[in-house]
Amino acid sequence: MTAQELFELLAAETWKRLYLAQKVHMRLGEEGITDYLLLGIKLAPIAGTTLVLLKDKTPKHLEALYGTDWEWWIGNNTSGWIRYAIQAKALKAKHRYAGLAQKVKKGKKQIDVLEAYAAKVGAIPVYCLYNPASVPATKMHWHCCNSSGQFDQLGCSITTTAAVQDAINTRGGRTFDFIHSQTDSIPWRCLVTCANYRGKTTHPLASNKVSKPFWYKKAPSITMRPSFENGEGPDKDFWDSTPGPRRLMITEAPEPSGRAPT
Numbered sequence: 001m002t003a004q005e006l007f008e009l010l011a012a013e014t015w016k017r018l019y020l021a022q023k024v025h026m027r028l029g030e031e032g033i034t035d036y037l038l039l040g041i042k043l044a045p046i047a048g049t050t051l052v053l054l055k056d057k058t059p060k061h062l063e064a065l066y067g068t069d070w071e072w073w074i075g076n077n078t079s080g081w082i083r084y085a086i087q088a089k090a091l092k093a094k095h096r097y098a099g100l101a102q103k104v105k106k107g108k109k110q111i112d113v114l115e116a117y118a119a120k121v122g123a124i125p126v127y128c129l130y131n132p133a134s135v136p137a138t139k140m141h142w143h144c145c146n147s148s149g150q151f152d153q154l155g156c157s158i159t160t161t162a163a164v165q166d167a168i169n170t171r172g173g174r175t176f177d178f179i180h181s182q183t184d185s186i187p188w189r190c191l192v193t194c195a196n197y198r199g200k201t202t203h204p205l206a207s208n209k210v211s212k213p214f215w216y217k218k219a220p221s222i223t224m225r226p227s228f229e230n231g232e233g234p235d236k237d238f239w240d241s242t243p244g245p246r247r248l249m250i251t252e253a254p255e256p257s258g259r260a261p262t
């Protein structure tokens with residue numbers, strides 16, 4: 001299975017499962033969904049392509065400092081890596097997202113903390129949104145550059161903090177419709193597979209708050225152990241020198257054809 005196939009499978013599954021969960025009145029929160037997805041990725045038979053590294057969760061008291069559920073590194077050692085700082089939100093009743101304007105420590109908004117953290121470490125801050133098949137998805141919510149209307153891929157979508165800030169500041173804006181009407185909202189697999197989001201100096205999802213260059217030459221180096229039961233981890237120096245979430249996903253992916261980094 002390729003990384004692309006895995007992320008597509010998980011998005012389609014999330015799309016369906018969240019819908020079925022709604023039907024039986026089961027409320028799934030973003031934390032549980034994220035756990036389930038990261039476990040699925042960790043156990044998937046694509047070792048060496050995508051790795052999920054866990055060192056406990058971002059502790060609750062530290063989440064307030066980072067605003068981040070996990071980090072995702074995508075790229076390869078030839079072209080470089082892009083680092084994303086990710087906050088997850090699940091769609092709730094009435095096709096609305098709750099908690100977008102959530103306050104964390106000292107009354108700061110979670111979204112501001114996420115942006116500040118991302119700027120500090122040279123990551124692109126994004127939201128990962130979990131959506132059920134019951135959302136009224138149409139053509140106007142589809143912004144993938146190289147396919148059309150695979151709506152189940154919106155089960156796991158990515159959007160910018162700018163789109164979320166807009167949603168927060170717009171009356172009635174915290175909905176699937178509002179956020180996915182913005183061209184910044186794309187299926188999560190696009191970060192891995194679509195040329196628009198790979199190999200560009202100016203990343204379409206980056207805000208001007210990203211202060212450091214976000215093309216990293218290398219991802220955190222990884223010491224693989226023979227089996228996942230033993231765990232695997234990035235080098236100790238990286239963990240120790242890097243504040244931030246204790247969950248990293250690293251997806252090694254070739255450059256999409258037709259475009260090289262500039």
Ligand SMILES: [Zn+2]
Nearest residue numbers: 144145190194
């Ligand atoms: Zn795409």
